Amino acid sequence: MRLRAHRTHLAGLLALAVAACVRGGRAPEARGISVTDDAGRRVALAAPARRVVSLSPAVTELLFALGAGDQVVGRTTWCDYPPAARAVPSVGDGLNPNVEAVAARHPDLVVLYQSQLNETAARQLERIGLAAAVVRQDRLEDVGRAAQLLGALTGRRAAGDSLAREIERLARGPALQPPPMARVAIVVWDSPPMVIGAGSYLDELTRLAGAANVFHDLASASASVSLETIAARHPDVIVVLADTGSALPGFASRPEWQVIPAVRARRFAVLAGSLFGRPSPRAAEAVAELRRSLEAVR
């Protein structure tokens, strides 16, 4: 039964791949492009976008991964990956963006992160005649859909479809065998203590790395909880994100945190924020890296 499902899946992938090759092969996508973005709006372009302003670090990273890096003419202050992205002029913030600064880059496509804070900006961009696409980038499956959407809009369908398949394979594939220290609490802030719940990309990476998030029962992406709750759930390892370096977080030595055995035993996994902090085409790399960090904990 499982085997058959697997085969059907493979056949589907194959069909997709063939279709992608056929479409990708037809060089200039002449008759215009029309797609539906994650906000359900139609985005129509006469030709693949040549000047794209990306208003989200995850989108910038994705555009470079699709090979559309030299079409990116504007980015946010927070776009730090890949290193080449830093050479692109910044237009400021990605949430509640400065529409004039965006327009000054003369884009033929603006990509916004889906958020209430960006609804006004999307409407304003439309009003001044700039095509705007809204993409959601919160979870692993969003990466694949965004890759196809951005691939279509930038004339890189083949790359977008192949990246989407890669992400799909990772997301649907089996999780790794549990490491010896498999129960983790992902602590993103210490005062008040905030942890990652099931609604987050980090929770998905944790599952794929064979580990279990002890706060998987929380539906939201993150939540503030008391130290007592963290202690009562007995995580084996505390996972934290750091912008630079791998030093233990400040709370590791605070007396009230020693109630948590993993803190007392200094069992921490410190992950790089730029790889783990946002859904990215490097998800497989992130899973492998998380796995390595968890196995290194003694």
Next chain:
Amino acid sequence: MKWVALMVVAATALGLAVVLGPAHVPWSELPRSDIVRSLRLPRAILAFLVGGALGLSGASLQALVRNPLADPYLLGLSGGAGLGAVLAIATHLAGPWALPLAAFAGALLAMALVYRLGLVGGGGGQLDPRVLILAGVAVGAFASAITTAIVSLAEATALRNAFLWLWGGLSGASWDAVLVACVYFPVPVVVLLAAARPLDALALGEEPARHLGTDVEPLKRRVYLAASLLTAAAVAVSGVIGFVGLVVPHAMRALWGHRHRPLLPAAFLGGGTLLTLSDTLARTAVAPRELPVGIVTALVGVPVFALLLRKWTAS
């Protein structure tokens, strides 16, 4: 009788705060549990001390500026503390006490500025309550504006977290914080409690109080400085917690009347009780998640206050 009832309620609140929590600790293990000894107990004590401090300084400031809307943060303290906390994060000050100390320094700076602006007239000047309120609101708004400017220009996530800390309540409670509170609080608390009788005279107005032999100027300065220093320390150990300092003094006035001799200690006990109960609710109501305690103090405090207000205005 009323005092006994208040004491019993206060003791019950403290007891509940130690017994209840999101983690299940069996009765037999309560005295030995690490969770109770190093998390619940210091947190309950700190909640009681901070709530008491806010209740007491709210009652004293309402008497000083003779305005029922006065609360401990009215005079620019929360704005100053917020600016201090955000600056500490923006300049990457490290260490566990960097944030509380910076918030304390910010609150003190705001307090000094408001105090200077509140001194009007020649010579040493007189502390004018109306000018104090205006200066407090203006300095608070100015500090908030600078804070917002820094937050919107600099590294976003870390600075948003400064606000989380500022409104975060008692989640960082530790024995260290309890120790700091126990060493620091007694002096301003005693100064305020000792000002009870002259504050009764001040309630009649500054002129009548002077005729009754009250040394009005030193009294106003003493009360202002003690209440602000108390609030600044409360902010440093627990962030900004609203409603306790506003609602508790009025509730206690409804029960004890306007005389400050009973009112001030009642406001301390009442504030401590309200904050301890609110924090217990904040930790347990939506477990495993936790609510910001300032929301719970409003949700618990305002209905109780409304009932008392009705009873008070009916009689």
